[in-house]
Amino acid sequence: MSRYEEFMGRVRGSRTIGAPPPLSRWAWVADGLLALSLAVATIVGNLNRSYVELRPDLAGAKTPVPGQLPTPPAPPDLPGVPAGPRPVPAVEHVLPPVEAWEAVAVVLTALPLVLRRRFPLSVYWVVTVAAVVLHLGDAADDATRITFASGLVAAYSAAMYSPHRRSVAASLLAGALLYAVFPLVPDVDSDLVPVLVLLPLALASHGVHLWRQRERVLRAEQEAALRRAVEAERARIARELHDVVTHNVSMMTIQAGAARTVLATSPDQAREAMLAVEAAGRTALSELRHVMGLLTMTVDGPDPAVDVELAPQPGLDRLTELTDRVRASGVPVEVEVRGARVELPAGVDLAAYRVVQEALTNAVRHAEGARVSVTVEYGEDRLRVEVSDTGGRRPRTAEPGGGRGLLGLRARLAVYGGTLDAGSRPHGGYRVRAVIPWEVP
Known part of the structure; x- marks a missing residue:
């Protein structure tokens, strides 16, 4: 992270948990x-370039000021009748025509x-700066109310x-100072005071x-993501246990059958x-203890490596050991490695071994x-693993639960962009x- 990104992160502050959801079509229509x-x-209000100002200080003045409207005569005083309010002189002001930059503002x-x-935040500053620029000129009172x-x-x-x-906090504070320095707050009648009090309360309640x-x-999205993570972890554990147990149990079954025969x-x-x-x-027991040790590992608890033999995950470096066990069961296996052997990423190495x-x-x-023949080919940017057999004396038959191993392998390879x-x-x-695609670490 650059210094600029770090500085902007500090200025912006932490993100809130209430990030806005995607807008619907009706939300866009309403905002538009x-x-x-x-x-x-605002445009119509700013076109009203004349307004009337009451000037009580001109009452009784003999010389009219420019723009002063004729004052109606006061009602005559009648005996026994209280005197009514006296007319207040008024002055009409006419603003200059609207200029182009004022229309843009x-x-x-x-x-x-x-938007x-x-x-x-960007919209807030555009609106605030435009209001300040507009009031640098001659803005009508009606336009001030709308802005x-x-x-x-x-x-x-x-x-x-x-x-x-x-x-947001800094921007709102700066905006309040701008509204206080510049004449951006309109004069309101006393009848509008309740509205100005109730409107912020309504906005605040809606915001809450x-x-x-x-x-x-x-919270619902987090719970759904947690459930998906748990399901994915269960599937991964099931694949790992299948890979660990099936191979060794199959070897044990073949060897036990051969021992019974001879x-x-x-x-x-x-x-x-x-x-x-x-x-x-x-x-099989060693690898099971390894998997169970990973499952029971906790952050604050004791180190499971003390009680469990945590051997490293197998890779293609243990290919010879794997094929020797198969040969010991009576199945001839030929191994061919093509290309220059490279150090694979741990995940790719484990996935190839499981295949x-x-x-x-x-x-x-x-x-x-x-x-059976096993071919491992190291390409320029990918690893190819192929295992083929010549066919047995009896056809392959579907067994209950068969095919899960291949499905698990496809899911495992898909993580690295591989195919099976x-x-x-x-x-x-x-x-x-x-x-399996790979990159040299």
């Missing part, structure tokens, strides 16, 4: 009608309010819709209601098979008697091919 009506009213005092919810109303709407919009609290409504909407005729081979079952079981693990597991379970293609080969057998 409000801005247009205020702009038209008049339009800018109200028309920007159409008051989208850019509240004051437009300023109130702009200030309310800035306070309610701008997410930058510090900037709108604030609470936004808070409820934001137990009577070749006890030594049966003993080796049982040792392989034991090794696969230990590996090979799932494909070998499916080959052991569904392709009895087949030969799995299906039967034209000349028999099955092939799983994954392409």
